[in-house]
Structures are given as C-alpha cells and as structure tokens.
Amino acid sequence: MASYRVVVVGGGLAGLSATMKLAELGAEVWLISLTPVKRSHSCCAQGGINSVNNLTRQLGDSEWAHFEDTVYGGDFLQHQPPVKEMADWAPRIIDLMDRLGVTFNRTPEGFRDQRRFGGTLYPRTSFAGATTGQQLLYALDEQVRRWEVTGHVRKFEFWEYLGPILDQNGVCRGCTIQDLVSMEIRTIPADALVIASGGCGVIFGRSTMSMACNGSAVSRTYQAGARYGNPEFIQVHPTAIPGSDKLRLMSESARGEGGRVWVPRKPQDPRPPHQIPEHERYYFLEERYPKYGNLVPRDIATREIFKICTQEGRSVEKDRLCVYLDLTHLPRELLDRKLGGILEIYEKFQGVDPRSVPMKIFPAVHYSMGGLWVDYERTAAGGLRVGSPRNQHTNITGIFAMGECDYQYHGANRLGANSLLSCIFSGLMAAPGILAYVKDGDQGARDRLPSSLFEQAERLHKERFQEFFRRPRDGDNPYLIHQDLGRVMTAAATVVRHNEELDRAYEKVLELEARAKRCALSDTGSWTNQNLVFARALEDMFPIAKAILRGARMRDECRGAHYKPEFEMPSITADDPAETRRQAEAWCDRFAENTRRWLKSTIATCDPDGEPTIHYEEVDTSLIPPRPRLYGVVGGQIIEEVWRERQKPQVAATV
Amino acid sequence: MTDSNGSQRQGSHRPREIRVRVRRQDGPGQTPYWETFLLPYEPDLNVISVLQKIAALGKDAEGKRVPPVAWECNCLEEICGACTMVINGRVRQACTALVDRLLEQQPDEIRLEPMSKFPVIRDLVVDRARIFATLKKIQAWVPVDNYLNLGPGPRQSQENQELAYLLSKCMSCGCCMEACPQYLKIEVPRLPGESEDDYRRREMEITNRAFMGAAALAQIDLFNSNPIGAMNARERLDVLIGEGGIQVCGNAQNCVKVCPKEIPLTTSIARMGRAATIHMVRRWFDL
Structure with a gap:
C-alpha cells in the first residue's frame, strides 16, 4: 500500500479528478464527502465545458483566445498564468473525459459536437445532452470507484469535515471528521489535505446551489488561518425559477426566442396575468433599453429585475420577489420545437404550463468566484510549472484547495461553461504538485507526530458537539x-x-x-x-x-459581478465631437486611475473573533494588459479609440 | 380562475392546512411509528419544502416538540437522486413531488415513508450503499490505461451516443429496486465486537449474492456498449449470469414505470438477456 496519504474533502469534479490522479500517481487517498460523491453539486451543471477544438481552430480560435475571453469576462481580476495554463489544457481534458466514456453529443460523422455559448465567438462548448455536469461527474465517480476496488481510495461518505489539524509549526497534519450517521468523531493523520468542497450559495438562503454548498468546509479552513480571496464576487444569474426550497435556473434562451419580461403597472395587481390589458403592463426592459429590449446583457437584466422588485416594489407577488417572463404570445409549436427541454423543467417543478401561463422568474445566486487563496508557480512563458508543490497550495502548508472553493480562475465574473473546466483542471493539474509536496516533506512524519496533537483536536470538536446539547x-x-x-x-x-x-x-x-x-x-x-x-x-x-x-x-468600484451604482463609470453625454473627445479622455483617465487603485484581489484573513481583516494583493496581468469592458456603454466607440491610442506608445516601448 | 399559477391549482378546494403523516424510525432495528404534522397551506410547495417547514416548526400536529424528520437531499433538481422516498405509496424524488398535485390526488393528507428495500438509518434516510457496491461488482467503468494525454476517445455514432446517454443518466436513486418484486431488502445485523470495516465487508459479501437490480443490468449494457468498455465485456457478462444476476429478474416490468429518468430499463434487460444466452453458449464451448 502507498505510504503517502492525502485526504480530499469534497467529491465533486475537482475532488474526484484530484483523487483519481493522486491514486494513479501512487498516493493513498481518503475521500470525505457529505453525500455519496455521485450526488455532488457538479451534477447540476447543464450547459457544457469549454475548450478550443479542431473545428474552432479553423475559424481562428486558439488556446490564447480562450484564455483572453476568460480574463476579459473576469474583468482582469484573476492572475493570468493559471488561466493560461487552464486554457492550454482544456482540449486535452475534453479528450480525457471522452476516453473515460462521457456521453458527449456527436456529429453525424461521429465527432464530438460543440455549441456556441454566451460571450464567445466560437462553438467551444462540448456538451452531453442537457446534463453535462452530471455526465462528467459520473465518469470521474466511476474511475474513483475503480481505485476504491484496488484499495488506493477509501471513501468516507456521509462524513463531515470539521477542521484541519495543524502542528506547532502551523503545518497541516490531518483533519477531524464526523460520521453523520453514528455521529462518531475521529481524526485522520494525513500528509496533505485537499479542500474541494464547492461554493457557498447556501449562505444566501436559497440559490441555484445544492444543499451541501454551505461553505462550511471552507469556513473551517479559513477560521484555522487560510486566506480567502475575492469573497465579494458572487455571480447572480438573471433568470431563475423561484421555488420555496430552491431557485432553479431558467435558460436565457427563453428570452432569446422572444420571451418578454414585465410586471403589472399597478404593483401586485391581483388579477391573473392574461386579464391585465397590454397598456397596464410594464415591459420595463423594453421601455428602458429600447435598443436591446429583453435581450440586454446578462448583468443589466439581473440588475433591472432586481431593482424593480426591491427598490421599486413592483414584484408580481406581495410576499415573493418575481417578474413575469412571458412566452404565451408565441406559437406553441415554436415553443415546443425550440424550448421544449427547458419548458419541461419549469412544468415539472412549478406544475404550470409556461406555454399558457407566464413564468415567474427572479435572479438567483449562482456561483462564488471567490474562495480560498491559492498559490502557483509561474514559468517564464507565462504558464504554470506543473508538478510544483506551490500550485493550488493555500497559505497553510499542507492544505490545498481547488474547484469552486478556490479563488483562482474566474476573477470578478465567470464565463459560462468554464466552471466544469476549472474544476477538472485544478484537480488534475494540482495532483503531481501535491505528491511532490508530500514526498519532499518530512519522511514518515505522520507516524512520529505526538498522539496528543490528534487527541486534542478530537477533544475540541467533541466539546463543540456536546455544547449544543447543553x-x-x-x-x-x-x-x-x-x-x-x-x-x-x-x-x-x-x-x-x-x-x-x-x-x-x-x-x-x-x-x-x-x-x-x-x-x-x-x-x-x-x-x-x-x-x-x-x-x-x-x-x-x-x-x-x-x-x-x-x-x-x-471595494468602491464596479467590477464584474460587483456593482455599486455610486461608483459606476459615466457614459459619454456630449454630441459635439470636441466635447465627446474630452469626455472620453476624462473617462480613460478615470479608468486608468481606477485600475491602479482597484485591480487587486481582496484577501480576507479571519481574526480569532471571526471578524475579517482585508488586505489587497496585486494581480499578475503581465500577459494581457487590462482594458475597459465597454459592452453597452454609451460612447463606447470613442472611449475605445482613445484607450487604443494611449496603449500604443507603451506597446512600442516594451517591444 | 385558471390563469395565475396559484388559482389554477388551488381551485375551490384550497385547504387551510396541509396534513402530513410521516413514518418515522429512530434508528436501525427500532420500531417504526407514525407522526402527523400540520402546516399552513401555501401554493407552489414541494415535499422538500414541506420537510423544511416541519424542521422549522419543530412540533407535531398536537403541538408536542419533536425532533425534525431526518431525510436525505442535495440538488433539489431531480438529478442527484438523494431525496428518494415513498410518497403516497409511490417511490419518487421529494423535490419533484408537488404538494398541489398531491392534494389533487389525495386531499386529506400527504404520506411519507422511507424506501422499504433498504435498511432504515433514521426516519426517511435509508442505507443505499448496496447500490454503489453493485457498481463495483459489475465493473461499471471504462478501464482506460491511464490519465495521460492520449488523444480523444473513439468516434461514435449519434445513435450509439443517444442510447449511452439515456443509460448514463441513471442517478442510482433506487426507484427501480423499490418497485421490483425480485429485489429484496437485506439488513445484516451487526455481530458483537465487530469492527466497522469487518461489518461492511461481510455485509457486501451477502448483498453481492442478492439480485443486482434493473439499474445495474442497464449499467452493464452501458459499459459493454462503450467501445473501450467492450474490451472487458466478458468479465461483466460473467457477473451478469452469476449469482444475483439477470436470471433473478422476473420480468415484472415495474422498474421502467417508476424510473424518474425514463431509462428504457426493460429494453436493456432484454438486450442483456440475449447477451447472457450467447455468453453462456460460448462458455459451454469454451470460445
């Protein structure tokens, strides 16, 4: 049996890919999960997984373009080397998942099919029906089961991670766990600990996340001294179906096919929607954004729906925030043909046919871009040195973090179909580095540690457990x-x-x-x-x-998912060319100043009393210089012109 | 009357409160008992939110403080399989069991019970480890050489992908096993002084001899139809015709009716039946 033991907390895509790779490299892996790993939240991802592919290459796509889209989508708030490495690995990751039996959709010739996803120019997204996350998760679950049979992996399902065990030098030597059936508390000595416990949406009450996504494993690690990066960056999806137990996604394609968003002009009008005449309906997106109408960009749609229900008090229902997303004016035949799958989801959970009754939707917390701070080792070429023990290593020696619970890949906003990729990538990529760390460490330290270290941890958690009963x-x-x-x-x-x-x-x-x-x-x-x-x-x-x-x-600015109206960049208001130019110059000055002040990761550390202390970390933007995101900004063209002119001398200087 | 979400389903029968009867059990081997809860009616609830409200309420219909009902759930989107239970006598996921629909069918109460084919851990939580143990027995994986970069998997027809996708949506929920007359509950009592590991090993030996169930038969179909998985198809066929294999299936066809993912289980079983016959003939002639 392998002599190195790694404990992995969480059995979603990140935890399972790390487990599988670590087992292949010869480590003994103990896998801790609140649920049987096959039931992890990764299974909820529907859309797909991004990578440059043979088809998109011929359209001009490249790993670099994928990297650039991800960084631009994230408003430049992520360190660029890990993102570049991820985009480079993406096609190989899809190939591997294909070999593992993922049922990717096929073209008539038998190649993997790809579709185009929001925010990109290329059909980069491989998919397996409408349940890509489930299919990827199952393939990894199957491989890990194989390693379980050979004795390399031992699963602790229905066990909860209670916290890391640190020695007197602050090095992680294992963790404490509890059996959720028998409530037994025990410790596990380990050479390294991996946290792959997913997002923290449950903190927001209801979200699109699963019930296990309560952030507690991350919190316990943070409270033990791990840094937490970019906590404020939480992605909110504009259209979800509000349920009393959960908010379930409603795809944007409903608006794409002609769905109209409205609220009654009279707040909480008690009449059923079809009895409310046209002139008493407020199609607020169409009125406020005549150019884009219901197809405004995702963040604007989210903000407007949110505002109309909260600040303006115009929610359709009195006790619940929601607006109508109305498809009833469209022919049933068209709806069945183009939106059949997603309308069935609505019907299944709401028990109402959205072809005859307007849907009720509201934005929902969807993804945490922030998470445990992790390190990386950069190569001269701007990628990562694979096998470096610094990769995905938190500031606590011996604790690694990956998947949605790290802060590394998505900056201020995540691009669609990149989450599945970042989870599998971080797990696979980190594994050799973790092994290098344990091999380089204190050989056999696990057996020489004083038993008091573990007894103390066990006592602490037993005491916390008992306190509830008193x-x-x-x-x-x-x-x-x-x-x-x-x-x-x-x-x-x-x-x-x-x-x-x-x-x-x-x-x-x-x-x-x-x-x-x-x-x-x-x-x-x-x-x-x-x-x-x-x-x-x-x-x-x-x-x-x-x-x-x-x-x-x-954070007094607007960046990606973080929106503070007080600090919003202005639009260009002038018509006169000279004045327009002057405003654009001023805009670029302010943008440059804002970048200097705020293009920094927020890093939180937890004080002994649980209060956060914040400091800021410079972001490695050495590969792609930050530039304004101008989608939907009035006067965007002139701003872009001015910005480009300003960049030229700098580029010349560096060449 | 029939337009807004609420009025369509409330109709004139909107009840003031919802009566929920739960079959509870404090632990393995303990006597089950029924407990009734009353909740104020709200439109658009599902059984998950009913259980959440019972937990928040903390008392039964008589106002007595009782512990919250234990149940298992995770995704609430009918994709993880966790919240499977027997609702008004039918096995299904609690997340897609809509209260308004249940009340239409049976206005007086909603009845919640744990699955009967798996040992109860507590209340509605059952031990389904056997399902996952069976996946080990049938080698439900693609036996790749390694996780290195060796290019894509084999090309596949759309037809093959569509079939594989159908079978691969199995979320190991246990509905097909609950509905199957041949799939019997196995509860292995612990021996005095037996360690957890020893107990699990002994339990697995016993359950592995029992019927594997429709889901596992379809998984053999899935992996034997995968171009790489087919390379060790014979090993899976050996398990298929072994103890607890396909010969136990009595062809009741209940499985396909209760599968929430609409997996064509009986078609798979028929295909596996033919494969088993061919495999047996081959084995006689040592081919």
Whole structure:
C-alpha cells in the first residue's frame, strides 16, 4: 500500500479528478464527502465545458483566445498564468473525459459536437445532452470507484469535515471528521489535505446551489488561518425559477426566442396575468433599453429585475420577489420545437404550463468566484510549472484547495461553461504538485507526530458537539435564523450594492450570529442528528458572510459581478465631437486611475473573533494588459479609440 | 380562475392546512411509528419544502416538540437522486413531488415513508450503499490505461451516443429496486465486537449474492456498449449470469414505470438477456 496519504474533502469534479490522479500517481487517498460523491453539486451543471477544438481552430480560435475571453469576462481580476495554463489544457481534458466514456453529443460523422455559448465567438462548448455536469461527474465517480476496488481510495461518505489539524509549526497534519450517521468523531493523520468542497450559495438562503454548498468546509479552513480571496464576487444569474426550497435556473434562451419580461403597472395587481390589458403592463426592459429590449446583457437584466422588485416594489407577488417572463404570445409549436427541454423543467417543478401561463422568474445566486487563496508557480512563458508543490497550495502548508472553493480562475465574473473546466483542471493539474509536496516533506512524519496533537483536536470538536446539547431549549430555531441570514445577504450583497446597506447588513449579521451561537436544538439525540449538523454549519456560515460583506463594502468600484451604482463609470453625454473627445479622455483617465487603485484581489484573513481583516494583493496581468469592458456603454466607440491610442506608445516601448 | 399559477391549482378546494403523516424510525432495528404534522397551506410547495417547514416548526400536529424528520437531499433538481422516498405509496424524488398535485390526488393528507428495500438509518434516510457496491461488482467503468494525454476517445455514432446517454443518466436513486418484486431488502445485523470495516465487508459479501437490480443490468449494457468498455465485456457478462444476476429478474416490468429518468430499463434487460444466452453458449464451448 502507498505510504503517502492525502485526504480530499469534497467529491465533486475537482475532488474526484484530484483523487483519481493522486491514486494513479501512487498516493493513498481518503475521500470525505457529505453525500455519496455521485450526488455532488457538479451534477447540476447543464450547459457544457469549454475548450478550443479542431473545428474552432479553423475559424481562428486558439488556446490564447480562450484564455483572453476568460480574463476579459473576469474583468482582469484573476492572475493570468493559471488561466493560461487552464486554457492550454482544456482540449486535452475534453479528450480525457471522452476516453473515460462521457456521453458527449456527436456529429453525424461521429465527432464530438460543440455549441456556441454566451460571450464567445466560437462553438467551444462540448456538451452531453442537457446534463453535462452530471455526465462528467459520473465518469470521474466511476474511475474513483475503480481505485476504491484496488484499495488506493477509501471513501468516507456521509462524513463531515470539521477542521484541519495543524502542528506547532502551523503545518497541516490531518483533519477531524464526523460520521453523520453514528455521529462518531475521529481524526485522520494525513500528509496533505485537499479542500474541494464547492461554493457557498447556501449562505444566501436559497440559490441555484445544492444543499451541501454551505461553505462550511471552507469556513473551517479559513477560521484555522487560510486566506480567502475575492469573497465579494458572487455571480447572480438573471433568470431563475423561484421555488420555496430552491431557485432553479431558467435558460436565457427563453428570452432569446422572444420571451418578454414585465410586471403589472399597478404593483401586485391581483388579477391573473392574461386579464391585465397590454397598456397596464410594464415591459420595463423594453421601455428602458429600447435598443436591446429583453435581450440586454446578462448583468443589466439581473440588475433591472432586481431593482424593480426591491427598490421599486413592483414584484408580481406581495410576499415573493418575481417578474413575469412571458412566452404565451408565441406559437406553441415554436415553443415546443425550440424550448421544449427547458419548458419541461419549469412544468415539472412549478406544475404550470409556461406555454399558457407566464413564468415567474427572479435572479438567483449562482456561483462564488471567490474562495480560498491559492498559490502557483509561474514559468517564464507565462504558464504554470506543473508538478510544483506551490500550485493550488493555500497559505497553510499542507492544505490545498481547488474547484469552486478556490479563488483562482474566474476573477470578478465567470464565463459560462468554464466552471466544469476549472474544476477538472485544478484537480488534475494540482495532483503531481501535491505528491511532490508530500514526498519532499518530512519522511514518515505522520507516524512520529505526538498522539496528543490528534487527541486534542478530537477533544475540541467533541466539546463543540456536546455544547449544543447543553444549550437552553428556548433559544432560537436555527432554520429560522438561516432564513434571516439568507434574506439579509440577498438584499444587501447580491446584484446591487450600496455602502449604507452593506453597513446595516453587517450589523444585522452580527446580531444573527450571536443568536445562532445560542440557538436551540429540537433534536437532542446522538444518532443521525441533522438538526445539530445544520446548526453547526450555520455558525460557520457567518465568518464567510462577514468576509463577503466587508469585501463588498470596501471595494468602491464596479467590477464584474460587483456593482455599486455610486461608483459606476459615466457614459459619454456630449454630441459635439470636441466635447465627446474630452469626455472620453476624462473617462480613460478615470479608468486608468481606477485600475491602479482597484485591480487587486481582496484577501480576507479571519481574526480569532471571526471578524475579517482585508488586505489587497496585486494581480499578475503581465500577459494581457487590462482594458475597459465597454459592452453597452454609451460612447463606447470613442472611449475605445482613445484607450487604443494611449496603449500604443507603451506597446512600442516594451517591444 | 385558471390563469395565475396559484388559482389554477388551488381551485375551490384550497385547504387551510396541509396534513402530513410521516413514518418515522429512530434508528436501525427500532420500531417504526407514525407522526402527523400540520402546516399552513401555501401554493407552489414541494415535499422538500414541506420537510423544511416541519424542521422549522419543530412540533407535531398536537403541538408536542419533536425532533425534525431526518431525510436525505442535495440538488433539489431531480438529478442527484438523494431525496428518494415513498410518497403516497409511490417511490419518487421529494423535490419533484408537488404538494398541489398531491392534494389533487389525495386531499386529506400527504404520506411519507422511507424506501422499504433498504435498511432504515433514521426516519426517511435509508442505507443505499448496496447500490454503489453493485457498481463495483459489475465493473461499471471504462478501464482506460491511464490519465495521460492520449488523444480523444473513439468516434461514435449519434445513435450509439443517444442510447449511452439515456443509460448514463441513471442517478442510482433506487426507484427501480423499490418497485421490483425480485429485489429484496437485506439488513445484516451487526455481530458483537465487530469492527466497522469487518461489518461492511461481510455485509457486501451477502448483498453481492442478492439480485443486482434493473439499474445495474442497464449499467452493464452501458459499459459493454462503450467501445473501450467492450474490451472487458466478458468479465461483466460473467457477473451478469452469476449469482444475483439477470436470471433473478422476473420480468415484472415495474422498474421502467417508476424510473424518474425514463431509462428504457426493460429494453436493456432484454438486450442483456440475449447477451447472457450467447455468453453462456460460448462458455459451454469454451470460445
């Protein structure tokens, strides 16, 4: 049996790809997961996975173009070498997944089919029906099961990670875990620990994320000293189906095929939608953006729908925020042919036929771009040195992070169909570096560590567990506190952000945190106690929630998913050419100044009392110089002209 | 009356409250009991939100404080398979069980029970480890040489992809096993002093001799039809005709009716039946 043991927390695409590769390289992997890994959140991804391919190459695409789109989409907030390496690996990753049996859609000639996805010029996206994430996850799950049979992998499913174990030098030597069935708490000595636990959408109450995505594994690592990067960057998808339990995605293609977004002119008009005459409907996107209508860019659609329901109080329903997305004016035949699949999803979960009744939709928290800070080792060519133990290594020696729970690949905003890629890439790419780290380390250290180190950790977590049972029974209900937390976070820290609101939300979150620490259990048994597991995870949501709020409060600019109207760049208002030019010059000055001030990663560290301390980290933008994102900006053309002129002398100087 | 989401389904029968009866069990081997909960009616609920509201409520219909019902869930989009349970007598996922629809069919109450073919851990949580153990037994994977860069997989026809995709959507939820008269519950009692590892090993030996179920038969079909998977098809066929294999199937055809992913299980089983026959003949003649 292999002599190096790596513990992987999380069995989605990132955790499984790391596990599979580590096992191939000869490590013994212990895999910890809240659910059987086949049920991980990766299965929810529908659209596909991006890579340059033989077809797009002939249209002028390249790895570099994919890299550039990702960086531009992320508003330049990510270090460029890891992104470049990811784009370089992408075609090889798709090939590997193809060999592993992923049921990618085919062309009549038998090649993998690709489709075009939002924001790119090329059909880069490989897909497997409408459930690409599920198919990729299953292929990795199958490979890991194979390694389980050979004894290289040992799974702990229905076990929860409670925290890392650090020695007196701050080096990670293992972790503490708990069996969610028997509630047994135990420690595992390990040579390295990998956190691949996904996003933290559950902090926002309901989101498009799965119930396991509560951020607690990341939070426990952050509370143990790991840095957290770009917490404030949370992607919100404009159209989701609000359910009382979850917000489920509604594809943008509904608007693409002619869907119209509206609210009654009379707020909360009680009449059913078809009885509301045309002139009493407010098609707010069409009225406010006559040029783009319902097909405004994603971030604008998200903001407008959010504003009309919150600030303007025009939600269709009184108790629930939503607007109509109306397809009922379109022929049924067209809807069935072009939108059949997604309309069935709506029907399945809402029990209503969207061909005859307008859908009710609202934006939903969808992805966390931020996550645990991780390092990388850059090559002279601007890529990564594969096999370097620095890759995906957090600031805690011996702890690595990858997948949605790292901050590395998506900057201020994630490009569609890049998440599956970043998860598989970070897992595969990091594995040789992790092995290099454990081999280079203190040989056999695992066996020489004092048993007191592990006993102490076990005692600590047992004590935390027992404390819940000693609480007075009249405390608050943790489920209700969670609902409040979700409401506060959603109102203040999603689509539109204002400093006063963020300040108020922070106060409210502190108050909720104090209540959560006193919350009462309604289940005081010690067998499969989901009540306690939830209450504990809830407590651990607060440090991350506070990092999100603080990061957003301090960042006085607009970048990617982070939008503060007070600091929005102006449009060009002049008609006169000279004045237009002057405004564009001023615009570029301000942009350059803003870049100097704010093109920095937010890095949060957790103080002993759970409060975040923020500092900023320079971003490696050495491969593609930052430039303004001008999509939809009035006067964009002249701004671009001025910006280009300014870049020329610099380019000449560097050549 | 029939237009907004609410009024269409509320009709004139909108109840004031929802009565939910849950078959609970505190732990393995313990006696199950029924508990009733009352929730104020709201439109557009599913069984997941009902269970969430029961947890937030913290008391039963008589106002007695009771522990929240334990249940398993994750994606809430009917793609992870976790929240499978028996709802009003039918096995299905709780996330797609819409309360308004359930009340239309049976207005007086919603009845929730754990699956009966798997050992109960607590309340609606059952131990489905057997499903995953079977995937090991049938070698449900593509046996690639390594994870290095060796180019793409083999080209495949659209027809082959479409079939594979159908079979590959199996989320190991257990519905087909719950509905199958040949798939029987196995609950292996623990021996005194037995370690967890020893217990799991012994349990697996026992379950591996029992019927593998429709999902596993379709997975053999899936991997044997994969161009690389086909290279060790004979090993899977050996398992197919072995103990707990296809001969146990009684052709009740319940599996295909309850599969939430509409996997053509009986078509797969028929195809596997033919493959088994050919394989047996070959083995007689040592081909």
